[in-house]
Amino acid sequence: MSWEVVIGLEIHCQLATKSKIFSGASTAFGAEPNTQACLVDLGYPGVLPVLNKDVVSMAVKFGLAVDAEITRRSVFARKNYFYPDLPKGYQISQFELPIVGPGHLKIRLDDGTEKTVGVTRAHLEEDAGKSLHENFTDRTGIDLNRAGTPLLEIVSDPDMRSAQEAVAYMRKIHQIVRYLGISDGNMQEGSFRCDANVSVRPLGQEELGTRTELKNINSFRFVEKAINFEIERQIDLIEDGGKVVQETRLYDPDNDETRSMRSKEEANDYRYFPDPDLLPVVIDDDYIDAIRAGLPELPEAKGERFAANFGLKPVQVESLVGDVDLADYFEAVVGDGADPRQAANYVLGDLTGALNKDSLDVSDSKVSPGQLAGLIKRIMDNTISGKIAKDVFDAMWNEGGDADAIIDAKGLKQITDTGAIEAAVDQVIADNPGQVEEFRGGKEKVLGFFVGQVMKATQGKANPGQVNQMLREKLKG
Amino acid sequence: MTNKTPDFAELSRALKAGEVSSRELTEDCLQRIEKTDPQINAFISVTPELALEAADAADKKIAEGSAGPLTGIPMAHKDIFCAEGTRTTVGSKMLENFVSPYDSTVVRNLKDAGMVCVGKTNMDEFAMGSSNETSYFGAVKNPWDTERSPGGSSGGSAAAVAAGLVPATTGTDTGGSIRQPAALTGLTGLKPTYGRVSRYGMVAFASSLDQAGTFTRSAADAALMIEAMAGFDERDSTCAEVAVPDYSATLNDSLQGKTIGVPKEFFDEGLDAESREAIETALKQFEDFGASVREVTLPNLGMSVPVYYIVAPAECSSNLSRFDGVRFGYRTEQSGDLAEMYTNTRSEAFGDEVKRRIMTGAYVLSAGYYDAYYLQAQKVRQLISDDLAKCFEDVDVIMGPTTPTPAFKIGEKVDDPVQMYLNDIYTIAANLAGLPAASIPCGLSQGLPVGLQLIGPQFAEGRLLNFAHQYQQATDWHSQTPPLFDPTRVGGAS
Numbered sequence: 012m013s014w015e016v017v018i019g020l021e022i023h024c025q026l027a028t029k030s031k032i033f034s035g036a037s038t039a040f041g042a043e044p045n046t047q048a049c050l051v052d053l054g055y056p057g058v059l060p061v062l063n064k065d066v067v068s069m070a071v072k073f074g075l076a077v078d079a080e081i082t083r084r085s086v087f088a089r090k091n092y093f094y095p096d097l098p099k100g101y102q103i104s105q106f107e108l109p110i111v112g113p114g115h116l117k118i119r120l121d122d123g124t125e126k127t128v129g130v131t132r133a134h135l136e137e138d139a140g141k142s143l144h145e146n147f148t149d150r151t152g153i154d155l156n157r158a159g160t161p162l163l164e165i166v167s168d169p170d171m172r173s174a175q176e177a178v179a180y181m182r183k184i185h186q187i188v189r190y191l192g193i194s195d196g197n198m199q200e201g202s203f204r205c206d207a208n209v210s211v212r213p214l215g216q217e218e219l220g221t222r223t224e225l226k227n228i229n230s231f232r233f234v235e236k237a238i239n240f241e242i243e244r245q246i247d248l249i250e251d252g253g254k255v256v257q258e259t260r261l262y263d264p265d266n267d268e269t270r271s272m273r274s275k276e277e278a279n280d281y282r283y284f285p286d287p288d289l290l291p292v293v294i295d296d297d298y299i300d301a302i303r304a305g306l307p308e309l310p311e312a313k314g315e316r317f318a319a320n321f322g323l324k325p326v327q328v329e330s331l332v333g334d335v336d337l338a339d340y341f342e343a344v345v346g347d348g349a350d351p352r353q354a355a356n357y358v359l360g361d362l363t364g365a366l367n368k369d370s371l372d373v374s375d376s377k378v379s380p381g382q383l384a385g386l387i388k389r390i391m392d393n394t395i396s397g398k399i400a401k402d403v404f405d406a407m408w409n410e411g412g413d414a415d416a417i418i419d420a421k422g423l424k425q426i427t428d429t430g431a432i433e434a435a436v437d438q439v440i441a442d443n444p445g446q447v448e449e450f451r452g453g454k455e456k457v458l459g460f461f462v463g464q465v466m467k468a469t470q471g472k473a474n475p476g477q478v479n480q481m482l483r484e485k486l487k488g
Numbered sequence: 489m490t491n492k493t494p495d496f497a498e499l500s501r502a503l504k505a506g507e508v509s510s511r512e513l514t515e516d517c518l519q520r521i522e523k524t525d526p527q528i529n530a531f532i533s534v535t536p537e538l539a540l541e542a543a544d545a546a547d548k549k550i551a552e553g554s555a556g557p558l559t560g561i562p563m564a565h566k567d568i569f570c571a572e573g574t575r576t577t578v579g580s581k582m583l584e585n586f587v588s589p590y591d592s593t594v595v596r597n598l599k600d601a602g603m604v605c606v607g608k609t610n611m612d613e614f615a616m617g618s619s620n621e622t623s624y625f626g627a628v629k630n631p632w633d634t635e636r637s638p639g640g641s642s643g644g645s646a647a648a649v650a651a652g653l654v655p656a657t658t659g660t661d662t663g664g665s666i667r668q669p670a671a672l673t674g675l676t677g678l679k680p681t682y683g684r685v686s687r688y689g690m691v692a693f694a695s696s697l698d699q700a701g702t703f704t705r706s707a708a709d710a711a712l713m714i715e716a717m718a719g720f721d722e723r724d725s726t727c728a729e730v731a732v733p734d735y736s737a738t739l740n741d742s743l744q745g746k747t748i749g750v751p752k753e754f755f756d757e758g759l760d761a762e763s764r765e766a767i768e769t770a771l772k773q774f775e776d777f778g779a780s781v782r783e784v785t786l787p788n789l790g791m792s793v794p795v796y797y798i799v800a801p802a803e804c805s806s807n808l809s810r811f812d813g814v815r816f817g818y819r820t821e822q823s824g825d826l827a828e829m830y831t832n833t834r835s836e837a838f839g840d841e842v843k844r845r846i847m848t849g850a851y852v853l854s855a856g857y858y859d860a861y862y863l864q865a866q867k868v869r870q871l872i873s874d875d876l877a878k879c880f881e882d883v884d885v886i887m888g889p890t891t892p893t894p895a896f897k898i899g900e901k902v903d904d905p906v907q908m909y910l911n912d913i914y915t916i917a918a919n920l921a922g923l924p925a926a927s928i929p930c931g932l933s934q935g936l937p938v939g940l941q942l943i944g945p946q947f948a949e950g951r952l953l954n955f956a957h958q959y960q961q962a963t964d965w966h967s968q969t970p971p972l973f974d975p976t977r978v979g980g981a982s
Contacts, residue, residue: 050590054810056583057570057592057689059724089806091853093830100809151826153814282853284862287695287803289725 012250013214016242017222018171018207019131020234022184024163024194025138025202026069032137032161033060033103040200044143044154052159054098059288062087066135066161067292069193070110071302073163076187076309077130079114081299087135087289091282095153096140104164106283109134110292111165116187117311118179119329128180129168136162157201163193169208169219174238178231181205182333186310190335204229209241210255220245221255225262225269237262241269313338321351330359336373337363340380347384350391357383361401365408378407386414399423399471426472429481432465435473436481439464450486458482493967496561496709499655503550503560510550510560510604514543517562517606520653524973528629528638530648532567533575534607542604549602557712557736559602563656566645567608568615569700570689571595578691579611579623579641582811582818582837592689593721594658594700601716609657610644613839614808615665615693617641618911621902622841629898630673631970632936636895639669639911642703646673649703651973656704656713660690662697663796664890664915667927671890671939674929674968675703676956678710681946682922683728685714686721692807694800695726697919706966707928707956711735714949730947738950739957744778746955749883753789754914760893766931766938767889770959774887777958784883786875791868792916793909798852798865799920805849808842844905873921880945885955889914890927890939914941924949928956929965937968 031038034051051058074081088106111133117125138160143152165184171177185203188194196203210222225241228234240262245255259278260269308316314332317323323331332338337358344354362383366373386403389395395403395418406417418424426432439461440447450457458479465478494502502508518536525531539562546560570576570588572595577583591599599605612622620628620643628643630636631651638647642659646669649657659666661679670677679701690700700717704710715736720729750771755764771781813819813833820836823829838846852861879886891911901908918925923943930940940959944952960966 053815055570055589055816056576056578056586056691056810057588059688061723061725091806091809093809093812095812095814095826098810098815100812101806280855282806282850282855282858284802284806284853284858287726288692 014211014246015214015216016172017169017210017212017219018174018177018238019169020167020171020177020181021206021208022165022167022181023138023204023206024165024184024188024196026066026161026163027192027194028063028065028069028161030063031159032063032066032135034159036159038160040197042156044152044156046156048140048155048158052098052155054100060103060286062289062292063161066163067110067294068302069191070133070135070163071294071299072191072193072306073133073165073188074111074114075299075303075306076191077111077114077116079130079133080112081294082108082110082112083294084108085110085134085292085294087286087292088283089286092279094139095151096142096155096158098140098155098158102137102139103286103289104136105134108291110294116180116183118176118183120179121175126170126176128170128176131166131168133163133165136164138162163188169210174235174242177207177238178235181231181234186333186335190307190309192307198229198231201229205234207234207238207241209238209245211242211245211249221257223255223257223269224259226259226272228262233262233264236264236267237269240267244269321345321355323352323355327355327359331355334373340373340376343380344384344387347381349384349387353387353390354384357387357404361404365404377411378404382407382413389414389418393425393427393474394418395423395425396471396473396475398466398475399425423472425474426469427474427477429477432469432473432477432481435465435468436478436485439468440485447486458486461486493652493655493705493969495706496557496655496704496712499561500555500557500559504555510543510546510562511540513560514539514562514604514606517654521606524651524653527634528631528647528651529626530609530628530644530651530653531564531607532577532579532610532625532644535574535605538574539604539606542599546602546604556602556716558598558716560604561602561656562604562606562654563598563658564607564609564645564648564654565595565605565658566611566642566660568611568660568691569595569608569658570691571605571608574608576608576691577625578615579613579625580837580839580842581624583691583816584624584818586817588689590689593686593723594690594717596689597717597719598658598713603656603713603716606654609642609648612641612643612665613842614691614804615641615660615662615698616804616841616845618664618668618908619896619898619901620644620669621898622839624839627898630895631973632673632895634972635897636936637672637898638895639672639891641665642669645703646670646675646677649673649675649705650970652969656702656709658700658717659703660693660698660700661915661919662694662699662800663919664912666701666703667890667915667925667939667941668912670703670927671929671941672895672937674937674965674970676705676707676710676926676928676960676966677939678702678714678926678949678952679918679924680714680718680949681728681924682919683726684718684730684924684947684949686719686724686727688721688723688727692803694803695807696803697796697800699919706960707926707953708736708739708960710926711739711950711953711957714953718949728947733950735950735953738954741954742778743774743955743958746779746885747883748774748779748781749784749879749886750781751784751786751789751879751886751888753786754888758892758910758913759889760933762933763889763892763894763931763938766933767887767940770930770940771887773959773962774955776962782883784879784886786872786879786917788868788871788875789917792872792920793913795865795868795872795920796912796916797848797909798861799869801845801849802853802862803849805846805853808838808846811837841905869920872917876917876921876923876943877945884944885948885951886943888941890941891915894933894936894938918943922946924952926952926956928959929968930959930963931965932968937965
């Protein structure tokens with residue numbers, strides 16, 4: 012039997028505010044446990060939440076970016092359950108009236124086609140603290156630094172049909188929130204994580220199969236692996252005559268499997284109700300218009316502009332706009348006068364390679380856009396060859412300094428003096444009579460050999476175009 | 489001084505004139521508490537050191553000439569207000585040893601106004617009760633008859649002022665918890681508009697209903713105190729950004745031509761006959777001031793008790809979840825695992841009434857029942873609000889009894905929650921609608937005080953105080969003191 016997979020994602024995206032969603036405590040990552048939790052975060056008797064207005068504009072930005080309805084009067088609700096890292100015994104979230112209503116976005120599939128995925132809703136909520144099980148014997152430690160950190164929970168329609176599509180969607184959301192500057196999207200620190208709802212049904216069946224929810228997956232790779240494992244598990248189960256049970260499952264990356272956490276029967280009744288401590292969030296058209304006017308350029312628009320203005324290949328455009336920092340870096344290089352195509356080659360080639368090798372983000376690049384533009388300009392004005400440029404780039408990366416200084420110090424300036432090149436060409440022709448015969452006999456490929464020899468003789472400093480032309484003339488005899 | 493209780497204006501005059509110091513007044517209160525409180529159990533904590541320190545600071549201000557109208561006057565807070573460095577128990581075993589690390593806005597505002605807090609008063613556990621019998625620290629006795637309840641939940645605050653232990657106290661009113669005890673102990677109790685006084689630092693019972701207010705002898709005193717307590721507070725999102733008027737300035741406004749609405753539903757068969765008589769006499773008094781009295785109707789009033797006992801428990805069931813033994817307060821000794829720690833902590837430290845309301849609240853919010861109970865209750869709450877709003881299109885103030893009967897006996901209703909809940913039948917509507925309301929003494933029934941309730945439109949505290957003050961200028965009920973205590977007057981000779 013053929014099976015169709017149905018996937019929906021709930022992405023928890025930490026909003027990049029300085030202070031928490033309902034208190035003035037800092038949201039900085041990595042502080043000593045419980046040093047960034049004030050009385051409000053600790054749920055002390057008598058304290059009250061006060062909404063950090065920055066989260067509202069961030070949520071509206073996201074809503075506009077996915078062409079969603081913005082709820083004019085959204086309401087915070089309490090989700091009641093007991094857990095030690097949930098100080099108040101309830102999480103302040105949004106339930107019936109989320110700030111962002113239905114929207115949609117496009118993802119690109121492996122075969123190059125586009126697919127529209129619906130965004131059901133996005134709502135604001137506070138994060139819980141952390142339970143620490145390590146370093147405690149017979150006890151659990153509680154760190155409430157994260158308690159009250161603002162989250163935007165983005166819920167998709169069940170529109171994805173494969174793990175790859177789910178990953179493409181998750182990447183797209185990641186790209187959007189990074190472009191909007193509303194989240195750092197840091198997955199290692201848990202700023203961007205997702206739950207996946209997965210079910211399978213016989214191909215052609217309208218009715219959805221029973222779904223399981225995979226909790227708290229914090230990398231693109233794990234999303235793909237967890238979903239694929241779960242698809243296989245569900246299909247095997249049904250084909251063996253079993254039934255999928257509606258439950259919450261946890262992905263274990265060490266063993267690449269999902270494990271049952273709790274079934275529907277054990278699920279909490281969260282007893283949602285509007286939080287009487289907070290007023291409804293009322294948004295008017297002027298507010299939305301002002302935010303719309305201030306929206307940054309989004310990936311699609313940037314991609315179209317890059318393609319139109321810079322003559323880049325589609326694959327290059329896609330790679331450049333994939334990460335907003337990389338796109339900004341590229342534009343800065345071009346802005347400093349570098350040829351766009353050379354700039355794209357360098358940014359996506361040597362620069363990306365060097366960043367990956369040193370595990371650096373482009374924002375921490377050791378070569379600045381201005382420095383890279385300086386290097387590319389020297390290629391453009393024939394001061395150095397493309398080959399030498401790679402050595403210069405390596406030197407800039409490893410030792411620091413501008414291209415010009417390195418070219419001068421190492422004497423890498425290209426030889427454009429015709430006499431000097433001619434002498435080298437003549438010498439090479441004289442030294443290799445056999446190959447000269449071959450070329451003259453019609454074996455054109457030998458030209459490459461001669462070019463290589465001349466370049467070697469000039470330590471790579473000869474202009475390859477010039478060498479080529481001169482060799483052809485002279486070899487013709 | 490006369491043997492009548494001096495009001496704030498008189499105390500302030502005496503303080504500024506150097507006839508008495510704040511330290512003397514404070515010491516006097518502390519002595520009264522020491523001597524008399526064992527008979528009524530109005531206080532949970534007394535804080536003499538902090539009080540005398542504050543009194544000395546007040547005396548210094550007075551000497552410097554920078555004193556305000558409340559500087560140096562002793563008072564006490566209901567033990568629901570967090571006060572830095574002071575135990576805040578909320579009348580519960582759960583917080584028996586909880587020392588607050590911060591000041592509530594009410595505590596801060598009155599401190600800033602120079603009032604001297606001598607301690608924290610007894611109350612029904614988490615403000616849930618109408619008789620002060622649910623307190624973990626024991627029932628409070630009514631100074632008018634120590635076999636009777638002073639009402640609740642702010643029973644300690646009421647009894648403390650009625651017995652002359654302090655000139656004023658704060659209270660909170662969620663369904664009548666200021667007005668009902670004020671009525672049963674013969675005091676002026678004011679519950680301001682919802683949002684008039686910040687709830688920050690006031691331990692929450694039912695967030696959409698809770699409002700802080702005052703117990704004083706007179707409306708003139710309440711005017712001064714509310715003015716200091718009220719105002720916008722950015723730490724409470726539900727606190728109104730509405731300027732605080734000079735309430736004292738309008739106390740003497742004429743009532744000529746004003747209209748008083750009297751809801752016919754307030755005068756049902758449940759109302760004690762002598763109380764009815766006292767209320768009717770009071771209404772005649774207002775007619776003598778030139779006000780007219782007309783009957784109005786609140787058709788949905790009968791639903792206010794059921795609505796209240798859905799909304800308030802729903803909110804409390806969630807508000808009290810934070811008392812889990814993890815971070816502060818009581819924690820059970822018997823905790824094999826997490827679930828057991830939660831269960832035992834809460835079972836051991838909450839009293840029966842609190843548990844009853846948490847269970848009711850969890851039930852009405854649960855899946856499958858939410859629409860039928862909570863949502864429906866919110867709709868009826870709106871109808872009750874609309875009824876009141878409609879009345880205020882035609883009348884300036886609504887008046888009626890505060891309670892169906894005068895003070896009942898301790899133990900009389902404690903085993904019958906519904907009878908107990910019905911004690912708040914006249915007071916709850918104002919909370920559901922978020923309106924300001926007051927109770928002032930207007931007579932006696934069986935030798936016990938009767939309260940006249942005044943309800944106004946939003947932010948009409950000044951109007952209520954104006955009506956109350958005019959009445960108190962012409963009558964003497966607010967000066968009546970319980971014969972048992974015949975309290976030696978603060979600042980006066982015995």
